[in-house]
Amino acid sequence: MVHTLLDPADSLERQHEKLLQITDALMRRVEQVTNDSGAAYAQFERAALLEGQVRQRTQDLERVLDLLNESNARLAEANRATEAARSDLTAAIEAVEEGFALFSPDNLLVLYNLRFSMHLGDLKEQLFPGMSFAEYVDAVSSSTSIDLRSAEERIAWRKMRLERHKDEHAIFNVKLVGNRWVQVSAHRTPDGGTVILQTDVTDIMRLERQARDKLMDQQAIMIRATLDHLNQGVGIFDKDTHLVGWNHRIGQLLALPASQFRFGAHFDTLFDRMQDRLIFPKTMPREAVLDWVNAPKKRRALSFELKHKSGAILDFFAQEMPDRGFVVSLTDITAEREAAKRLFEANALLEERVAARTLELEHALSAAERANASKSRFVAAASHDLLQPLSAAKLYVASLAETDRDPIEQDTVRKAFGALESVENIIEALLDISKLDAGTAGLEQTAVPLGRVLARLRDEFAPHAQMKGLDFRVVGTSAMVYSNPLFISRILQNLIANAIRYTQSGRVLVGVRRNGGSVRLEVWDTGPGIAEEHQSAIFQEFHRLDTSASAPEGLGLGLAIVERACTRLGHQLSLWSVPGQGTGFFVNMQRFEGDNALPVAAPTPRRERKLTESGLIVLLVENDAEVRRAISLLLGKWNAAVLDVHSGDEAMELLDEIQIKPDAMLIDYQLDNGENGLNVVARLRQTYGDIPARIISANRSSELRQSCAEMKVELMAKPLDARHLEAFLATTVPVDLG
Incomplete structure (x- = not known):
């Protein structure tokens, strides 16, 4: 240690x-x-x-x-400053005209001025620093200066005061003996304390009471004047059913002299005097009214109609007031009932006329529907009849393009082919518009892989964009949507074609944006843009903003088809455009929640020999001679051997006779005598095996496409495109040739 x-x-x-x-x-x-x-x-x-x-x-x-x-x-200097500040604070709160008190965050009295207890004389000796708020409320609630008549009132006041102390801000008035009033204002301080101010508002309350009494006198005069100017008869009764107010109109309606209505008259007495003049309905007899008046509990509003012996119809209405009194009003509704009677008779007559007119409109609507259906059938038939020779014309022109000609002739052939394609596009657009308007378009919806649709359209439109020097980009996607495969392709075709047609420089961008359970197709361009006042008109048929454009550049049907197809498919179509900056079209579709991993078609193997060197044997079944000759001529340009017949029976006979199995088959769907190409394909494949085949037809319905898909035969629409025909035949060339 x-x-x-x-x-x-x-x-x-x-x-x-x-x-x-x-x-x-x-x-x-x-x-x-x-x-x-x-x-x-x-x-x-x-x-x-x-x-x-x-x-x-x-x-x-x-x-x-x-x-x-x-x-x-x-420390001594700080104490002196603190004492000086405390002295200044005490002087300041004493100078305040209101009573002032400060309670700490733990609800203890910190300081107060003399006026704080001025209004409650017996409270002055009870206040002391450190006093709790609950003790303060107890002292106030037991003070003889507050106008509280019973112990129950003091207990209720104490409970109210403690509840109001929980509020951030509280303002209320306290009535003192001698008809004096104090306003109490309590406010929470930032540190959780409470400041209480007490203000004598006796003079203000007296002035307000005088003003209120004066206003009530004025209101009584106004109410009396209002009652006398009402078209209704009004009687006001107190809780003891004595008359306390009325107007002259009630005596006129009941045909009673004015002397019968006097202040304090009992309801039963008045009711007895006018019962001989009134006829009560069976649903509301006189006794029921008296029972309502004398009911001991709260009364619901009473309303019914009765008749006066003079013939007038009166509407009786009685309503209870908060003090258990009630108001009775009588309204002469004779004119209204007469008008209602005449209106009923007029309505009966009008209903007869409406029924007759409705029947006429139903007949007209039925006729319109038949006319619309007839128009659709006519357009479909006319389109088929037009597409047949148009297909032959395109094939003839395509065969001319295969020959060696001078540049001028080649240019003429190219222009002729472009004109025929324009006619084809117009016919297809008219056919789509007709189907969509008639509601006959096949709009069955299923899972559509957008990536495949966009890839095909990219290959289709890339050459057109390249010729104009545009930066054409299509962003790939794996998204699947719930839509119609044919019409979603038509929608995108029209939007992309418009973007490329009207964009002179810059770029065209096509892509997909995912948004939760939906997918939005977007087509952007840097074209001239569309003014806001024209943005709704562009979806009308035959409406083009560029009026100088020629027919081959479109007739203004593309966006009309887009708008109708989106409406029928339930896809939201929207547009953004600023003149001079460009345009964006958006198609919002439901996202398909199934399996997105659909198999991707394998690329076609590269052929070792050209189509012109293959020597293919093609069976052509076509009942239209011109189309058959045009296809044969074009196939001949490709060095293909054509076996052309006009029916399935003739095809079976020819093949049986020459004992040759064709390499490919082109078969028209709509043959003579009710025969269709799918049946011919089935017969030929049953005999000669699974020969590559295409059904050619101007019928573009989803039902036909579905039937072709079930037989694993693709549909090649008329008018035939020589490039598509050549691509199909190229796939039938054996790989090991040459």
Whole structure:
């Protein structure tokens, strides 16, 4: 254990005093020792060392004392400032005209002024700093200065005051004895305390009461004037069923003299006097009215019609007031009932006319529907009849393009082919419009892989965009949507074709944006844009903003087809455009939630020999002679051997006779005598195996496409496209030829 000469619990002054005493004792002892031995000298050295330590400790103590004195001086100055601030605060709150009190965040009274207890004389001696808010409320609720008549009222007031203390802000009036009023305003401080202000509002309350009494007198005059100007008869009864107010109209309606209506008259008495003049309905006899008037509980509004012996029809209405009194009103509705009777008779006559007119409209609608259906059938038939010779014409022109001609003739052939394609596009657009308007278009919806549709359209439109020098981009996607495969392709074809047609420079961008459970197709261009006033008109038939465009550039049917197809498919179509900046079309569709991983068709293997060198044998079944000759001529240009017949029976006979199996088959769907091409394909494949085949037809219905898909035969629409025909035949060339 380490021993020390000093007690750490002593103050610095006491420790200094002890060190001085120790030093003196040591010095005296050294002086008294006469022995000069080594021990005495060692004690002297220790004494000298101890004196140095005492001197250093003394200096430290002196510095500490200086700091302590400086801190005490600052503390005294702070206390003086605090007292001055407290004095100023006390003077300030005493100068406030209202009663003022401050409670701490833990609801203890911190300070208050004399006016805080001025209105409650017996509260002055009970207030003290540190008083809790609950004690303060107890003292106030028991004060004899508050106008509270019973112990129950004081308990209820105390409960109300404690509840209001929980609010951030509370303002309410307290009635004092002697008809005086104090307004109490309580506000929460930022640290959670509460400031309470009390203001004498007796004069204000008296002025308000005088103004209210004056207003009530004025209102009574106005109510009386209003009652006298009402077209209704009004009687007001108090809770004891005595008459307290009425107007002259009620006497006129009941044909009673004015002397019968006097203040305080009982309802039963008045009712007895007018019962001989009134005829009550069976559903509301006189006794029922009296039962309602004398009912002991709350009464619902009473309303019924009765007749006066003079012939007038009166509407009786009675309504209970909050004080259990009630108001009775009588309204002459004779004119209204007469008008209603005449209106009923007029309505009966009008209903007969409406029924007759409705029958006429139904006949007209039926005729219109038959006409519309007839128009659709006519358009379909006309389109088929037009597409047949158009197909032959395109094939003839395509065969001319295969020959070597001078540039002028080649240009003429190219223009003729372009004109025929324009006619084909117009016929297809008219056919689509007719089907969509008639509601006969096959719009069965299923899962559609957008990636495949976009890839095909990219290959189709890339050459057109390249010829115009446009940056044409199609962003691939794996999204699947719930739509109709044919019409979603037609929608995109029209939107992309329009974008390329009207964009002179810049780019065209096609892509897909996913948004939760929906997918949005977007087609953007940097074309001239569309002004806002024209954005709704562009979806009308035959409407083109570029009126200088020629017929081959479109007749304004593309966007009309887009709008109708989107409506029928339930796809939301929207548009953004700014003149001079470009246009964006958006088609929002439901996302298909099934399996997105559909197999991708394998690319066609590259053929080792050209089509012209293959020597293919093609069976052509076509009942239209012109189309048959045109196809034969074109196939002949490709060095293919054509076996052309006009029916399935003739095809079976020819193949049986020459004993040759064709490499490919082109078979028209609509043959003579009700025969169709799918049946012919089935008969031929049953005999000669799975020969590659295409059904050619102007019929573009989804039903036919579905039937072709079930037989694994693709549909090639008329008018035939020579490029598509060539691509099909190229797939039938054996890989090992040559």
